[in-house]
Amino acid sequence: MAVVIRLRRIGKNPKKRPHFRISIFDERRGRDYRFIEEIGFYNPSTAAMKVDKERLNFWVKNGAQVSPTIKSLIKKSAAISQKEEQNAAGTRS
Numbered sequence: 001m002a003v004v005i006r007l008r009r010i011g012k013n014p015k016k017r018p019h020f021r022i023s024i025f026d027e028r029r030g031r032d033y034r035f036i037e038e039i040g041f042y043n044p045s046t047a048a049m050k051v052d053k054e055r056l057n058f059w060v061k062n063g064a065q066v067s068p069t070i071k072s073l074i075k076k077s078a079a080i081s082q083k084e085e086q087n088a089a090g091t092r093s
Contacts, residue, residue: 002027005059006067007042008035019043022051022070024059042073049077 004027007020022040026033039059040051051074060066066074 003036003059003062003064004067005039005056005064005070007069017045019045024064027065049073051077 004025005022006025008023008025009018010021011019020042021038022042023035024037024039025035037055037059039055040049042049056074
């Protein structure tokens with residue numbers, strides 16, 4: 001099965017205020033077809049992002065392709081969390 005991890009725009013929000021869900025899709029179906037699983041969300045206006053990393057790793061190990069946008073978001077969130085950990089460790093000493 002060809003599976004892809006990508007963003008899905010949600011909500012009936014005003015223009016220029018998008019928010020997204022990170023979802024698993026069957027690549028052979030159309031763009032608006034039903035998703036398999038939802039593993040997180042992303043709000044670009046507040047830069048809030050939450051991903052179930054355990055489920056993400058499960059799908060990637062089983063052959064799911066990650067979209068370039070999701071790859072870059074995951075890299076950014078990892079870099080931010082490392083900086084926060086370093087700052088927290090620096091303030092404890």
